[in-house]
Amino acid sequence: MSVLAFIPVKNCERWLGGFLPQLEALEDMGQIIFSYGESQDNTLDFIKQFRKISKHPVKIKADPDMGVVYSSAQIGLLYSDLQRVIRENPENFPETHIALLDSDVMRMPPNMLKRLKSYKKPIVAPYIWTLFHGEPCPLFYDTMVFRKDGFRFHPFDPPLNDGKLLEVDSVGTVFVVEKQCFLDVPYGDPYPHMKFCNEAREKGYTVWADPRTPVYHVDLIRFGSFHHELDVIKALVRKEQDALKYADATPYIRNDGGVSTPYELGAEYHRLYTVGTIR
DSSP: OOEEEEEEESSOHHHHHHHHHHHHTOTTEEEEEEEEOOOSSSHHHHHHHHHHHOSSOEEEEEOGGGOSSOOHHHHHHHHHHHHHHHHHOGGGOOOSEEEEEOTTEEEOOTTHHHHHHHTOOSEEEEEEEEEETTEEEEEESOTTTOEETTEEEOSSSOOOGGGSOEEESBOOSEEEEEHHHHHHSOOOSSSHHHHHHHHHHHTTOOEEEEEEEEEEEOOGGGGTOSOTTHHHHHHHHTTOGGGGGGOOOOOEEOTTSOEEOHHHHHHHHHHHHHTTSOO
């Protein structure tokens, strides 16, 4: 009843030092597979050293077609290839679940896999929050892929469902999938995780998110950014026209069930920025 972990890695030395100890500490882990794309830094050295010291079986799968930078099409191909390998060699994959993880998640509770698996749901994810100056920040990270009722999660006020498991449209960044579901639903582009979740729901599977299981994304402010979407919102507030081409008109769903437009979110960002809550 263990979980196979699959992690794409490319040019991510800067946060592997934080991610790998968190990965090693996860309970109910089976084997770990790193999908490695040729890197310009010491990513390969990091994961080779991790393979030597980990108590888990660790494989490094070279993916020369990953490209110079990630694209959603390339990422979709990585997961699609994992599906193929498992189908062709089922005896090598006794795990009952697949965990798909990004390598820039810095804090994960050790019981994360055990808890998510215990819900007996086809697809289930923790809530993805943000680190700010190294400390947990009440800002939801993956507002592009986490969606409910057709709306994106609100970054400042996401739906929490009183702490109970929440059925949603799609999840990303980190989530656990029952192996049969993973093999039954094709991966593709665009937005591979969102597409996978939507097609899974079309096949009768359900998708869930767990507010009681928080994980924290890398502190982007250390790398000249803050939040992958709020950087665009900030630019919209400043009326920088280049930001418009990155803006998604899909509204955001709040905890009270109401929705906010991107421009209303921009006003909220401006208010919080002004009072110094976020920078």
